[in-house]
Amino acid sequence: MILIESITKFFNRGSINEVLSLNNISLTIRQGEFITIIGSNGAGKSTLLNCLAGTYFPDEGKLTFNGNDITQWPEHRRAQFIGRVFQDPLLGTCAALTIEQNMALAHKRGDRRGLGIGVKRRDRQLFREKLKILGLGLENRLHDRVGLLSGGQRQALTMIMATMVRPDVLLLDEHTAALDPKTANQILELTQSLVEELGLTTMLVTHNMNQALISGNRLIMLHMGKVIMDVKGEEKKNLTVRDLLARFYEVQGEDFSPDRMLLIQP
Amino acid sequence: MTWYAFLGALEQGFLYGIMVLGVYLTFRILDFPDLTVDGSLPLGASVSAVAITHGIAPFVSLIMAFAAGFLAGVVTALLNTKLKILHLLASILTMIALYSINIRIMDGPNISLLREKTILDPLASFGLPGYLASPFMFGAISIGVTGMLIWFLHTELGQAMLATGDNPQMITAQGVNTHNIIILGVGLSNAMVAFSGAMIAQNQGASDVNMGVGTIIAGLASVIVGETVFGEKTVTRACVAALIGSIIYRIAIALALGIKWGRFSFTPSDLNLITAMLVIAALVAPKIKEKLQAR
Numbered sequence: 001m002i003l004i005e006s007i008t009k010f011f012n013r014g015s016i017n018e019v020l021s022l023n024n025i026s027l028t029i030r031q032g033e034f035i036t037i038i039g040s041n042g043a044g045k046s047t048l049l050n051c052l053a054g055t056y057f058p059d060e061g062k063l064t065f066n067g068n069d070i071t072q073w074p075e076h077r078r079a080q081f082i083g084r085v086f087q088d089p090l091l092g093t094c095a096a097l098t099i100e101q102n103m104a105l106a107h108k109r110g111d112r113r114g115l116g117i118g119v120k121r122r123d124r125q126l127f128r129e130k131l132k133i134l135g136l137g138l139e140n141r142l143h144d145r146v147g148l149l150s151g152g153q154r155q156a157l158t159m160i161m162a163t164m165v166r167p168d169v170l171l172l173d174e175h176t177a178a179l180d181p182k183t184a185n186q187i188l189e190l191t192q193s194l195v196e197e198l199g200l201t202t203m204l205v206t207h208n209m210n211q212a213l214i215s216g217n218r219l220i221m222l223h224m225g226k227v228i229m230d231v232k233g234e235e236k237k238n239l240t241v242r243d244l245l246a247r248f249y250e251v252q253g254e255d256f257s258p259d260r261m262l263l264i265q266p
Numbered sequence: 267m268t269w270y271a272f273l274g275a276l277e278q279g280f281l282y283g284i285m286v287l288g289v290y291l292t293f294r295i296l297d298f299p300d301l302t303v304d305g306s307l308p309l310g311a312s313v314s315a316v317a318i319t320h321g322i323a324p325f326v327s328l329i330m331a332f333a334a335g336f337l338a339g340v341v342t343a344l345l346n347t348k349l350k351i352l353h354l355l356a357s358i359l360t361m362i363a364l365y366s367i368n369i370r371i372m373d374g375p376n377i378s379l380l381r382e383k384t385i386l387d388p389l390a391s392f393g394l395p396g397y398l399a400s401p402f403m404f405g406a407i408s409i410g411v412t413g414m415l416i417w418f419l420h421t422e423l424g425q426a427m428l429a430t431g432d433n434p435q436m437i438t439a440q441g442v443n444t445h446n447i448i449i450l451g452v453g454l455s456n457a458m459v460a461f462s463g464a465m466i467a468q469n470q471g472a473s474d475v476n477m478g479v480g481t482i483i484a485g486l487a488s489v490i491v492g493e494t495v496f497g498e499k500t501v502t503r504a505c506v507a508a509l510i511g512s513i514i515y516r517i518a519i520a521l522a523l524g525i526k527w528g529r530f531s532f533t534p535s536d537l538n539l540i541t542a543m544l545v546i547a548a549l550v551a552p553k554i555k556e557k558l559q560a561r
Contacts, residue, residue: 037406053439074443075438075439076438076441076442076443076444077441077443079438079439079440079441079442080441082439083438085476086435090433091433091435091436092436092439093433093436094429094432094436094437095427095431095432095433096428096431096432097428097429101425101428102423104422105425105426105429105440106439106440108422108440108441109440109441110441111441113422113423113425114421114422114423115418115421115422115423115428116421116422117420117421117422118420118421118422118424119420119425120424155484161440
């Protein structure tokens with residue numbers, strides 16, 4: 001269980017460019033929840049994920065993971081229980097290393113690294129099996145440098161790597177946004193099957209309202225650094241894009257007219 | 267080029283080869299341009315020379331030089347990671363500080379080792395002439411060090427180091443503290459450079475505070491020459507390429523020094539200029555090639 005208590009995060013605090021990215025946010029994330037997070041640009045979605053991962057430290061507030069206060073833990077220390085996939089497909093894998101070397105690095109996530117050989121023979125079989133799930137033929141290319149793969153292939157590999165050591169929480173930051181629609185769908189299906197199979201607690205940031213509606217069992221909408229909608233269970237299942245837009249324009253103080261529906265893709 | 271001159275170049279190539287491997291480790295693997303080496307090469311020479319003149323076995327003095335170089339690298343890496351000083355500037359600061367430190371260590375600007383024991387003595391006592399003994403000895407040592415570096419880069423730790431240079435965000439997300447890796451890597455690099463400096467001092471029979479000038483440029487030139495000639499597809503290949511690059515570089519220098527156009531000939535003091543131009547050409551060539559291909 002993750003407790004987020006009154007987290008506040010400023011950027012460029014005290015300067016003329018000051019931005020309040022997270023405004024006193026509190027959330028309780030329970031084991032097995034698959035939360036989709038939506039919101040307009042600058043709503044604080046990515047900042048929230050980055051504060052959890054330790055990329056940024058909040059200015060105020062407290063983060064608790066399974067009873068441990070992790071507010072001051074650096075990013076690499078939190079990695080022992082966090083799996084991450086980034087928006088940029090190039091960020092999650094190491095281009096200069098081979099597929100098997102990347103997987104071996106992920107296989108040791110959170111462990112001490114010593115002078116044992118990096119890619120162990122007995123692990124290769126495991127790597128092949130994991131890659132077979134993707135159906136991309138990567139299991140026959142263990143010795144290829146990752147730099148040779150396409151963005152979609154790299155993102156698929158990153159998904160496998162992020163879940164290789166079972167993460168207590170999986171953070172997905174718009175991980176399909178930089179891919180073409182077909183590949184994006186494949187990665188999303190892969191995400192769903194991995195999350196279901198492993199029963200992972202997951203947070204998925206997305207711009208795509210449909211994606212937010214069909215995935216997960218809880219939906220959070222952020223606006224100006226605040227949670228303006230938090231729906232789970234049955235209520236989430238019955239939610240429509242119309243409901244999301246209505247809520248969004250309500251907060252903005254605008255009337256929601258059905259014409260607005262034309263602006264979004266079905 | 268005479269056989270004798272070739273053996274001399276080979277010996278120099280092996281001697282400096284370990285320094286080149288150190289430069290390869292920071293410059294290529296960690297993506298950390300490290301000028302500390304201009305100070306850690308004479309640091310290794312100074313430590314070894316002082317140790318030998320105090321009666322310590324020459325081989326043991328090499329290990330002491332290695333340790334001293336490691337510390338110098340750690341200082342640079344700490345300045346960069348913990349105090350957030352730009353890597354280039356951090357390394358220049360350590361390099362400048364080492365100038366004073368080296369003079370303190372030697373209690374003067376240089377130490378002669380002419381009548382002292384060196385690591386070449388065991389081979390010389392077999393009756394092997396000096397011009398053969400030194401390439402043989404330094405060749406064996408540098409090939410051994412290359413092998414050890416290749417092994418290290420294939421360990422869990424070594425792979426984490428490769429990833430730290432290539433994609434720090436990725437390796438952090440895998441739970442690795444990149445600061446520790448940079449400290450270890452820059453330390454190891456300077457340890458190798460100091461080790462190389464200690465052998466150079468023993469071979470040339472003197473340690474001098476100015477012997478490190480231009481080390482980084484010679485190292486870069488050798489790395490680039492090696493990559494161009496031998497390739498860098500895998501880490502193993504790149505490490506071997508660094509050693510081969512060092513040898514080719516020293517042979518090229520020996521050839522250049524033999525050139526005569528009428529009354530003009532190169533002097534050893536021209537080397538830094540030539541090497542700097544070589545490195546500039548090598549760094550710019552890929553970009554020019556890209557532009558030409560884009561047309």
